Amino acid sequence: MKYKGRFGDYGGFYVPEVLIPVLEELEEAFYRFYKDQQYVAELSQLSREYAGRPSPLYYAKRFSEHVGFKVYLKREDLLHGGAHKVNNTLGQGLLAKYMGKTKLIAETGAGQHGLATAMIGALFGMETKIFMGVIDIERQSVNVHKMKLCGAEVIGVEGGTGTLKDAINDALRYWTAHVTDTFYLFGSACGPHPYPTIVKHFQTCIGKEARQQCLEQLGRLPDMVVACVGGGSNAIGIFSGFIDDKDVRLIGVEAGGRSLSSGRHAATLVAGRVGILHGAKVYLLQDEEGQIHDTESVSAGLDYPAVGPEHCLLKDTGRAEYVAAEDDEALDAFGLLTKSEGILPALESSHALAYLVSQKGKLDSEQIAVVNLSGRGDKDVSIVEKRRPLGN
């Protein structure tokens, strides 16, 4: 490898020897193409015409009235596929094409990254396999069906708890056996180098746009930027735009699951300890000896016991703050945004909204929060119906 892929001491590439050449190849290709004129032009056209960028920054007036300060939503939910994931799958998919790869694999939790990969597989005519935990397949069946309609094969992973962690395990195992012709389109800004760097690169458009939109629409920068954190790609994407603006607070919201004290959650940065999983040294939810804990969250996309390395560094340096929102708080926030604005947020993004609700009365009315509304909640309607029945 040319670079160490470290964020402070975090990150790196802790992988079996067999994966080193293919990660080297990926690193080399990324640094060759990411500034290449033709590549940049093609990606920018696809982002605009296929994905629907730029996404709007929307003043959620009625939601703001409820919490008592100004809330702006960065509408990544309006992108093609319904989430920020398409930014990354277009970038990496195009990279795969430039590298001459013909097959894509990806892991997925909520199915948003799986769907965004399946879309790109269809767009570029690549054979696509999506690894997904069996529990997630059950709770995100709409996305599973959409992936299949796009022509992807969805492979159910039974190991462990049948969630995102197990899907990554099996995708890595599959990749080990198919390194020569298969591109692993990793979905979050975590895992082994160079993925945290690559995924962040393709998600920085969120932060760049949001900052510009703040200056144009509000005439100033926001007081805080809030995003949910599973692996951390939407959060690092929007944080990156404001990281040098020291007066802007950056807040990452993890999945508090049932509750932090119950141990049934996925709040890695809030409650974890440093270790090594999925190729990176990062905060992890683990037992005393280092066996990885089962996690729990109403949101499949946040249900993961590790996190991206840059978030670990941002936590240690204090540049970003990390908090947790429990399932019930996220479900309340989902209901509030839907009722007050007619916008269904993804349960992942609902965690970020839940943090704002928790700040009611703590900020003054002129303060401004920008929330990354990373995805739309259509996929979650049946879960919400189960947990919060509407009745007749």
Added chain:
Amino acid sequence: MKTYKQVFSELKGQNRTALIPFFVIGDPDFDTSVRIVKTAIDAGADILELGIPFSDPIADGPTIQKADIRAMKSGMNLGKALEFIRKVKDYKDIPIGLLMYYNLVYQYGIEKFFNDFHKAGVNSVLVADLSIDDADEIVGPAASAGLDTVFMVTPVTKPERMKLIASKTTGFIYTVSLLGVTGSRENLSGTIEGLVGKLKELTNVPVCVGFGISKPEHAATVAQAGADGVIIGSKIVGLIEDNLNDREKMLAKISTFLGEVKSAI
């Protein structure tokens, strides 16, 4: 304590190849696992490769994953692993290599891990998810604890990298015979003979071959290609899985199979 060097040089004198069975410590439970390993020693094992179970073994196929789960369910932990190793060493002074994942070493404390496990009788620790690039994190502490180093080479490892790996290896090179995770295979990978030959040109460090070796014929081919050792994991771990209801049959099957391999190499 018997060293890899001693074993390989003894075998060389007899024109034989080392038989290296792999088991997950504590699979399916502590006591049976001890009996299994003793059986393997009696059947002619020259070196033992022992796995410590991990919740997320990304380099392992379904057979070893299930063994990890069985061992963890029966309460395996690092304290018991130390006890296990001492028991095996009491039975026979045979070199033991551990094969495991980095997080367990890291959480235990790298230096303390190597010291404690070396004291119990371990000769080397191969960390499956730690490549040569970050090996400095363990090479120093391993050497000061008195351990040999073992690293992997695969069919996609480039020659200059092979040389680098060989230069950091004091025990043996664990040569992965195919692209993929652990697991028994019907046929041996066609690339293995060339790979062993290449390594033999590049280094004098002993070369052992693992992954997918499931039949005495596979072992014979690997031995004829010039390998110093043959590592057999999933095939015999599969025999444990297939005979969970009959411990005596399980031991007999493992003994017979290893005996057949032994005579083939």
